[in-house]
Amino acid sequence: MKKGKSTIHDIAEKLNITASTVSRALNNHPRISVATKKAVQKAAEILHYQPNHIAASLRSGKSNIIGIIVPSIDRTFFSTVVRGIEEIANASRYNVMICQTHDNYEKEVATVNALLNAQVDGIIVSFAKETTNFDHFLKAKEKGVPIIMFDRTNDELEMSQVVVDDFLGAYKATEHLIQQGCTRISHFTNVRKINIYKERLRGYKEALIGNGLPYDEDYVVEGNLQLEDGREAMKKLLLMPHPPDGIFSASAYGIMGALQVLKEHGIKVPEEVKLVGFSNEPFTYLTEPSLSTIEQHSMRMGNAAAEIFLEEISNKDKKFIPQKIVLKPELIIRKSSVR
Amino acid sequence: MKKGKSTIHDIAEKLNITASTVSRALNNHPRISVATKKAVQKAAEILHYQPNHIAASLRSGKSNIIGIIVPSIDRTFFSTVVRGIEEIANASRYNVMICQTHDNYEKEVATVNALLNAQVDGIIVSFAKETTNFDHFLKAKEKGVPIIMFDRTNDELEMSQVVVDDFLGAYKATEHLIQQGCTRISHFTNVRKINIYKERLRGYKEALIGNGLPYDEDYVVEGNLQLEDGREAMKKLLLMPHPPDGIFSASAYGIMGALQVLKEHGIKVPEEVKLVGFSNEPFTYLTEPSLSTIEQHSMRMGNAAAEIFLEEISNKDKKFIPQKIVLKPELIIRKSSVR
C-alpha cells in the first residue's frame, strides 16, 4: 500500500490490456491507437506510475548515468567542471554520479569499480595525485565504457582528454611578472610528476629563458601546493640571500600561503614581491591584495568533456580515435602583481 | 569482443555448472563446496567478471544508491556535508548520486523525479531557496523512499532532519559582538523566509534584547546574502547617521562583502567595526583580517543524515517517527571581531 510503486503491469491490468501495449503507449509507439495512449496516460497518472529505469537499463544495457571522478568536489575548479558536465549531460537525459577520490589511489580504484558495477555509460575523470598505475581505467575501457580525462590527464593513455594549455598559462603568468619588473621569479610546483605541473613548470622556464632571464632551480620549490606548502615554501625563500621579487605558483592555495607569510613578515605585496597563482578559486579575488591568477575556463572544460562523451557514445561502432581538446587559459590580472 | 562484459552465465558455462551455483558461490553461500567457490572465483577473475548491480537491483528492489540534493556543491558547507554523508554511506556499501538545484524550484522537482526513476533508496536534501511547495518530496515519501532533510529544512514535513542550532549560533555571534563593546549591531539576513534565516534573525534579536540593547529594524538588511548583497548592504549602512559598529551576517559571503567595502572606505576592522559571519567557509580565515564566524560542523551533519537514513531503511516496517537532530554550532573567534 505505502509501497505506492506501480508498474506497467498494474496499468495494463486496470485497462485490460497487456504490458507490451502499455510500454508502447508510453513510448509513443506509432502502432498504438491514440485512444489507448490517452487511456494509458490517464491510468499512469492515477496510479502515480514512475518508470523503473533500472529495469529499462537492464534491458537496454545502458544506465544513462555518467560517472564523474574528481579528487574533491569542494574545490571550485572541480565543482565548476562538474556543473559544466551536468549542463550538457542533463540536456541529453543523462544523470551524473559524482565520486571523490581525495587524491587517494585505492579510493580511485574502488570508485571505478563501483561505477562499473553501477553500469555507468561512461566515466569522466581527473586523476588522483597519487595515481601512477591506470589499469583500472584500462579495464573499464576494455569493457566498452568510454573514459574521458580532464585537467589531470595522461597523454600515454588512448583516451580522449580536455585540458587547459598549462604551458601557455604558466608562460603568460611568468611573462606578466617579468613585464612588471620582476627579475628573480620563484615557482611553486608539485613533487609528483603530473602532466599539468610539468607543463606549468615548463612554461615558467621557457618564459624566463625567452625573456633573457636565467632559470635557477633554487627558485623552484616542490611541495603539495596546499596552503601550508605555500607558507613553508615562502618561509624558505625568505631565508635566501636574494629572495625572489616575484612568485608564480602552480596552485591558488600555494600563492595564498605565500601571501600570508609575506604579510606576516611585513613585506609589501605587490610593491616588494609580486604574486600570480593558478586557478581562479573564488577566494583569490577576496584577498587583500586580490590575487592575479590563471582562469582555466572550468565550465567550458566540463561542457567539452561531456560533449566528447556523447560523441563517443554515439560512435560506438566506428573506429575510436582519442581526441584532445586544449582550452586557452586566461591571465587575470589583479592587484597582487601590478606595480 | 571489446564488450568484455561477462556474466555469471559465462562463468557457469566455462565451468559446466549453472548460473545459480555461480551466484551462490560468489555470495559465499554455505551450501556450495569450497572447491566450487574457488573455481568460480578463479574463472571470474580470468573473465574479468564485474557484477551487474542493475540486475541485482531489479531483483532486490533496492539500488544501494542514496540521492543527495543540494543547492550547489561548490560551497564548502555543502560539499563537506556531502563528504560526511559519503563517509557513512560508503561504509555500508551505498553509493551516492549528487544533484544540484542551483536554488531553482523546477530543477529540484525534476531532480527528485530523476532520482526516483533511478530507484534511489533514499534522498538527503537541503531545499532550494525558491521551494515553498514540497509535493514532490511527499510523493517520494509515499512511494516508501525515505527523505532526510538537512540545514534548509521544514518543520511541517513529517520527515527527519539534521540542523544546526541556528538560533544559538546567531545568539552567540551577536553576544560576542556585544561583549567586544559593540552597541549598534547590524544584521544581514535573507529576503526569503527560510527557517535557518528566520532562526538566525531571532537569535540576533534575542541576544540584543537579552543584553539590554534595543532591536532596531533599520539595522537589519535583507538581501540574498551573496558577496554583492553584502557590499550593497554595507554601503547603505554607511550612509546612516549612526552607522553600525558591529555586523553579524547570516552568511559568510555577506560578511566578506561588508569587509571589502569597509576597507575600501578606509574604515578599520576590527577597530572601528567588528564583523562576524556564519558558516566556516575556507576563505574566511584567509582574509585580512581573518573573519570570525560560526562553525556548523558540516561533516558531522552529513554523518548524522546518513546515519538516520540507514536507520530508517532498516526499520522500514516499524512505525515511522521523524527525528530531528540539532547540532550545536561553535563560535570561531578570529581577528575581525576582537578589540
Next chain:
DNA sequence: CTAAATTGAGCAATCGATTGCGCAAGTTAC
C-alpha cells in the same frame, strides 16, 4: 545395514520494461 540428515547443485520463476514476431480485423487497391 537401513533410515535420517546433510551436502552440493540444478530448475525455474522473478524483478519491470522492452521488442521482434505474429495474428486478426479493418482498409484499400484493382
Next chain:
DNA sequence: GTAACTTGCGCAATCGATTGCTCAATTTAG
C-alpha cells in the same frame, strides 16, 4: 470480390542476478 496492406495489440523472450524448491549423492546415526 479477392489480394495486399495497414492498424492495433498480444505472446513470449530477454537483460543478469537471485532464491525457494527439488533432488541426487553422501554421510551419519542407531
